[in-house]
Amino acid sequence: MRNTSNQKNIFKIFVFTLGLFMLSCSNSDDGEKESEVNFVQVILNDYESSFAKGGAIAYILQADGTVTSGAIGESEPDVPLEVDMRYAIGSASKTFTAILIYKLIESGDLSLTSTIAEIVPEIVTDKIPGTITVEQLLNHSSGLHHPLPGSDGLFNYVINNPSEEITFETFVSFMDLPDNEPGEIYSYSDANFKVLGLMVEKITGNNFSTQLSQVLLNPLGLSNTYIGTSIAQPNQAFSWVNEESLKDLNRTAVESMGTYTGNIWASPADLAKWFKAIFEEGIINAGSLDTMTTFHPGTRGVTYGAGMFRETLGGKQIYWYSGFTIAYGTYCGYIPSTGDVVVVINNQFNFEEITAVVADLVEQL
Template structure:
């Protein structure tokens, strides 16, 4: 789920060993990555590509209280980057005439009036975000639900019990409810779960062998850094294992920086969608916006460059994956946050240097 957990006033948690360096970084990026971890994280790993040059870097530690380095090929929960995978799948179904982007959602959910599939994809539906109906750390109820299985219908109904935040198409309002609905619509349209469809249509063709849709499985397979959430006393609690049905189709997937780079390259390079649908994916839901159909973009002031991709927040893991339109420069990064500050504030300068430096 995209929204960052707000943890105000936490003191710096001095549990992190000195940064561990990987191979030499281009454009002096290692100090920047070290600063990201020093300010906002326990550990980080990054995949930076500039033409044929590749730098896989890391900083911090994989586990609090140890000197174990962050694995360069580590897996992590990608949060809302899942939405870009799901949006790609929905657009593939649109290309096959299995559904239309302007189909009313009431076709499958009669209680939802005036909302289209397109508005779910670009977050202009006005539907209440289920995230705000759920306990979050450091609320005690959050920890008690760690291994609870949530169904998509249960989460959707929690959201629909609240009034809309606006009229459909009126404004951009990020809502995880939109993608929970899209996951269910995929199954109603195709007869297969969105997870099976993503595996069949995207993961297998692209050979994304380190990427998975875990369902209710609480573990992260393969090498990975431990992830943490804040305790009520402002220390960190290991939250690596948890039931990802909490995120569902809005953010449950697991991947690596390498696989995310491969996916974004295939998507923006036209391997997964016909040109007219990729163009719509890059069209903002509202005038002047920075979010299209499951795809976001950033305009970097330093070098007057636009980069496309998405970012995700899966509680204990925060991730970013962006590329220039010509695919020449690409960055995929994961941070295990320490919740002392807003990680976006320290990540923005790093991404700016990675693309513009």
Template structure:
């Protein structure tokens, strides 16, 4: 459920490739997925749809222990669920049962600043509601079933993050509450609303509000690679609710977003409101820019599941990725899929598979700065992988390729460390810049 939106933006800023439409190289996309799976960097399922027709599908890796993934494997999609929840809310607005101006206090008056927080502010992450998944108590209960009353009692105790409508900040709390409100307004469960108002209308067959993972029903488990693929800890789906409880496949996600943009779920006016950005956020969706093209969608992360969904209205193109394990960023994988689809130059990643000890990685970690600019690069360890993060951007994994040298192939980045001088040299496009450790 955490926010993971800006890696794609970073990579686009780093890329100077010109847009060119060429024949879609499906074999190259197959190779990308195969390379990532063979090197234990990402196991995933991908679907591409154009003009309402699926033109590409492929799945790699395992769905559950001992069971290979197929294109019909169903994955938890994390925060892509917010697009579904926002759709429900705008349907109720279209029907006159809700208004964007309705205050949160109408349903939950004891939540801090509830009288100042509106449905519209919650949809755009401008409510000031503290993100409950960042609270120190979250780790104590996220694997256990929770009632609405338990969740609300916690939300009432959380401090406000900021004054409502003074800025934007991603918060899962907004969409858990929106899911609860949709239930109160309709008298139906969230699962019923998803089925009746979205799934049945679009004829989706593999999408629903999830419960306990059941591999016998084709549901994927999530895994983190540790010299094998042991299952990851599982969130109880009563916890994320409207913020992250949807289970689906890439093909169904593509059909969902096509239906949304083709007027099958909400009015044109509501769709326009959903697409209108305030800061980084629309209502239940983000905007992606790819070489002058604009797409709308969302991404998701829950346990070791990661997902991405993007729709280009002008091209009538939908791209969906669902994954249940790996360290290769799904945002960067989305960028690679788009480059391959649109015929841009893209070099498949090459992995050295050099193994470094925890001590080896630790010596590189720290914050590196440069006097000529405010940008800093933070190098950290995550699950035995070295990552780099530029100021204001998402982190990306670094692949060891030699002594003190690492790369990030999707963006053509090579970082060389000089531990004696406390420096790193970041090279891209033939140019290098030295950052000093603070």
């Protein structure tokens, strides 16, 4: 059995013990084949004691179409998690924003060297220099301050003001001056994708939700992917903090805080299909994909591209993005050597546990 460290605040959720709930692998509507041996459930079972009440799901889409999935834990009291539920994917939402930007670059409406001052001059301040380029926003080298962490950060404000609509102006009010000059170093910041989302709306004349649906969700048939609101949607998985269900949490502040950056919900099957589309189905052209996957040294052994990360887990290289939002954690990765996609989501967040599950799963592929 594996146990993660107990955490004492909402940023990293307590982990204790929980009995097993079952969910077997199933055929998808896309004709995917059922795995004979559910190694995913076997691995998840080893992590059942990591949760007080919530749990985790894992979904593997292999290159040949085989799907293997499993789940442990509860969505809400006495309701087990199920793989086909919809989950908040946090910052994995940024992959959608990135692809919308690449589509605008491919259409000639934008370029990697376009600057903030050229596209959205109305947001230029001492906190948001106009010289920052689209490429620097995509690869988190803009220097823009990340305003979420800390007791005086935006995340803590959201926790204490759950019913407040978080506007772009509110977001900026929590930003400090840039941490470094544009292009100097990698420094992750939600501010980068806030600006990119505003660019999408400015150039297209559509709100982000409309552009997302018209350009990506509808053409790809991602019918279980949507932008979150304060109102729970059908078949939505709920999250936990310790042994407290967040089913009745007012998510107005959480979801509006994540506009352009972290407020998309998706089923695991949709998320796996989405990553397949990025790397295999030509949703962006080869030049855009090359830009996205040109990686640079980052921190903690992780390398970053322009809208995607890369690391080695379970002995294999993975292109990935992760996400955290109250109180869900998501990891979605594509293994270029095999064409397999791995999705792990928990509803009682602990990122160490997520990456450990991913590593164990990848070892079996």
